Amino acid sequence: xxxxxxxxxxxxxxxxxxxxxxxxxxxxxxxxxxxxxxxxxxxxxxxxxxxxxxxxxxxxxxxxxxxxxxxxxxxxxxxxxxxxxxxxxxxxxxxxxxxxxxxxxxxxxxxxxxxxxxx
Amino acid sequence: xxxxxxxxxxxxxxxxxxxxxxxxxxxxxxxxxxxxxxxxxxxxxxxxxxxxxxxxxxxxxxxxxxxxxxxxxxxxxxxxxxxxxxxxxxxxxxxxxxxxxxxxxxxxxxxxxx
Numbered sequence: 028x029x030x031x032x033x034x035x036x037x038x039x040x041x042x043x044x045x046x047x048x049x050x051x052x053x054x055x056x057x058x059x060x061x062x063x064x065x066x067x068x069x070x071x072x073x074x075x076x077x078x079x080x081x082x083x084x085x086x087x088x089x090x091x092x093x094x095x096x097x098x099x100x101x102x103x104x105x106x107x108x109x110x111x112x113x114x115x116x117x118x119x120x121x122x123x124x125x126x127x128x129x130x131x132x133x134x135x136x137x138x139x140x141x142x143x144x145x146x
Numbered sequence: 147x148x149x150x151x152x153x154x155x156x157x158x159x160x161x162x163x164x165x166x167x168x169x170x171x172x173x174x175x176x177x178x179x180x181x182x183x184x185x186x187x188x189x190x191x192x193x194x195x196x197x198x199x200x201x202x203x204x205x206x207x208x209x210x211x212x213x214x215x216x217x218x219x220x221x222x223x224x225x226x227x228x229x230x231x232x233x234x235x236x237x238x239x240x241x242x243x244x245x246x247x248x249x250x251x252x253x254x255x256x257x258x259x260x
Contacts, residue, residue: 069253
């Protein structure tokens, strides 16, 4: 159980285009989903936290107008990189957590990541 | 917010030896400390975790210790094998309810030499 999928697994796009990445919890309901960015040989940096049905909370330095997050249902969150530029090339990983009401220590389950390359 | 520091950044050990990775955290309110293993281009995989009300936890060759007073926790891998080679991340979780989020350490590249 507790499977998180991401689509696409990799994408190459031209500078200036927008890219949408989907994150799905396949066998559980995720009240909260997290989006991370990871540059080569670096740690996971939290970009934003999204709660179903409400606006995402962005970390300092992350442009919310550039990285649009929609958490429309308990099993789906999307990240749209708008007007992508080469510096946005990175590994984007989502993670999902079950409804916090069940336990105070629910594990986060990670998606397989999306490799974005902007030419 | 929380700040997690991880050392060393790289670690090479001979197969069969032990490996120890250490992390410190800044916020004494953090209550959950997972460790993840990440192979190149793949998702982080939880390998062990510890709650703030426990001082040590072991799972076969892997153990984690937590010192709340000193605000540090460590990962111990015994009898290392080549397949243990990967990047390991520690993390600390701060906050309650829907605001809980993980802060990751900078990672340790572990290489187990055959």
